[in-house]
Amino acid sequence: MKKVFIIHGFQSKPNGGWRPWLEGKLAEGDIYSCSLPMPKPDKPVVSEWIETIKNAVGEPNEEIFLIGHSLGVPTILRYLETLPKNTRIGGALLVSGPLHPVVDKEYEVINNFLTPSFNFPHIKDVCKNFVVLHGDDDPIVPIKEAEDLSFDLSCNLIIVPNGKHLSGHEGWYEFPQLLKAIKDII
Numbered sequence: 001m002k003k004v005f006i007i008h009g010f011q012s013k014p015n016g017g018w019r020p021w022l023e024g025k026l027a028e029g030d031i032y033s034c035s036l037p038m039p040k041p042d043k044p045v046v047s048e049w050i051e052t053i054k055n056a057v058g059e060p061n062e063e064i065f066l067i068g069h070s071l072g073v074p075t076i077l078r079y080l081e082t083l084p085k086n087t088r089i090g091g092a093l094l095v096s097g098p099l100h101p102v103v104d105k106e107y108e109v110i111n112n113f114l115t116p117s118f119n120f121p122h123i124k125d126v127c128k129n130f131v132v133l134h135g136d137d138d139p140i141v142p143i144k145e146a147e148d149l150s151f152d153l154s155c156n157l158i159i160v161p162n163g164k165h166l167s168g169h170e171g172w173y174e175f176p177q178l179l180k181a182i183k184d185i186i
Contacts, residue, residue: 006023007072008072025179074099
């Protein structure tokens with residue numbers, strides 16, 4: 001059975017923005033999905049967020065798909081780094097995620113998710129299907145981060161016009177581009 005786990009971002013919650021809509025749409029296609037409540041979203045700790053994914057996923061396999069928004073993106077990458085070499089998951093969709101450390105004091109707490117650099121050869125070994133989605137005018141994570149990430153993962157980048165940070169704060173309560181992208185890789 002295909003399972004989709006959704007990882008929210010910094011200062012967010014599992015039932016915000018487009019996540020409930022996406023879960024409903026996936027359920028219509030008989031695809032199990034779950035938005036994970038990440039611990040301490042205002043003061044995130046990378047090891048705790050990785051452990052939350054591990055506990056939810058259980059034994060990773062090619063029927064598992066991950067979707068991350070914002071800080072959920074580097075969390076997924078860090079989780080993939082922990083998987084044994086011969087493990088495979090089905091795919092990952094990465095939305096509005098940072099890739100490099102930030103200098104903005106408000107967001108410095110997330111730098112422990114972004115350093116050291118990611119082990120992209122291993123990440124691509126345990127997960128073959130990636131899609132990066134990003135707003136062309138994201139005020140929080142520059143589009144260059146998405147371009148670099150899609151290059152590092154050798155995957156498609158879907159640029160969403162006027163998407164901003166693709167969050168509920170900006171009116172994103174439905175996300176058809178993401179739904180299409182996940183259906184394409186499932």
